[in-house]
Amino acid sequence: MRNAPDRRCARKYIHGVPKIQASRWLLVRLSAIAALFLVWQLVALAQIWPAAVLPSPGQVWRQLLSTSDFGNGQGGYAGSTLVERLGVSLRRVGYGCFYGVLLGLVLGLAMGLVPVVRAVTEPAVAFLRALPPLAYLSLLVIWFGIDEEPKVYLLMIAAFPPVAVAAAAAVSGVNRQYVEAAQALGATALDVIRAVILPASGPEILTGVRLAVGIAYSSVVAAETVNGADGIGGMVLNAQRFNQTAVVILGLFVIGITGLVIDSLIVAAQRALSPWRGRA
Structure with a gap:
């Protein structure tokens, strides 16, 4: 019976924030978004710039309905619906992030556990991290052609440095007393990595994954x-060539909103895997 009040109190909080305060923050954010759209609509009505430069929210909404092909029979945009294009881009981002995160995690663990590996590979990781994706896109095209390979490799190379850096820093920062205690209890090296190092460094690694996914997704247009005309980035580039500003803005909104959803899912996973963070 003593735990009942505690449960009721726990329900009043969302990740350490009171529900009332969280509702207020949500209301503030929605109000800010509504104000932004209102200003956009007012500027469009004032015709400070022509519609070809700054279309109204209504024009972008009509492009959303048209490119989504909600029963209008127009076939979306250039033969593909918006959902189909988004699916193609998400598939590329998924493959690139999967391989990039896997490579970054393995290399980051090696860098954090073996000083020699870190001394050898850290300059190369820092070098790739400093390069913008467009800098090595042409080289990837020369090596792998113009099919799917250069796109996936581009996103993979963009994704793995943040994970490698975060994993190396997290592993090297694990409290040595935990490792020594596990070894004193007879744990093998693999047991220490699985039961001590990975759980302790997991939150920082997930932060690196969050950064990696954001960088890869922002590079999908490149x-x-x-x-890549079948993807959402291809739609944006094709619309830019024909001065279809409403389609360009629609594509940017779709990329931004889906990126926000993916980022929210990663944050939720981070909170679920490390519920103690921010409460100590």
């Missing part, structure tokens, strides 16, 4: 500059 990846689809090469024979």
Whole structure:
């Protein structure tokens, strides 16, 4: 019976924030978004710039209905619906992030556990981290052609440095007393990595994954500059060539909103895997 009040109190909080305060923050954010759209609509009505430069929210909404092909029979945009294009881009981002995160995690663990590996590979990781994706896109096209390979490799290379850096820093920062205690209890090296190092460094690694996914997703337009007309980035680039500003803005909104959803899912996973963070 003593735990009942505690449960009731726990329900009043969302990740350490009171529900009332969380509701207020949500209301503030929605109000800010509504104000932004209102200003956008007022500027469009004032015709400070022509509609070809700054279309109204209504024009972008009509492009959403048209490109989504909600029973209008127009076939979306250039033969593909918005959902189909988004699915193609998300598939590329998924493959690139999967391989990039896997490579970054393995390399980051090695860098954090073995000083020699860190001394050898850290300059190369820092070098790739400093390069913008477009800097090595042409080289990837020369090596792998214009099919799917250069796009996936571009996103993979963009994704793995943040994970490698975060994993190396997290592993090297694990409290040595935990490792020594596990070894004193007879744990093998693999047991220490699995039961001590990974759980202790997990939150920082997930932060690196969050950064990696954001970088890869923001690079999807660059990846689809090469024979990527079937993706959402290809739609944006094609619309830019024909001065279809409403389609360009629609594509940017879709990329931004889906990126926000993906980021929220990663944050939720981070909170679920490390519920103690921010409460100590």
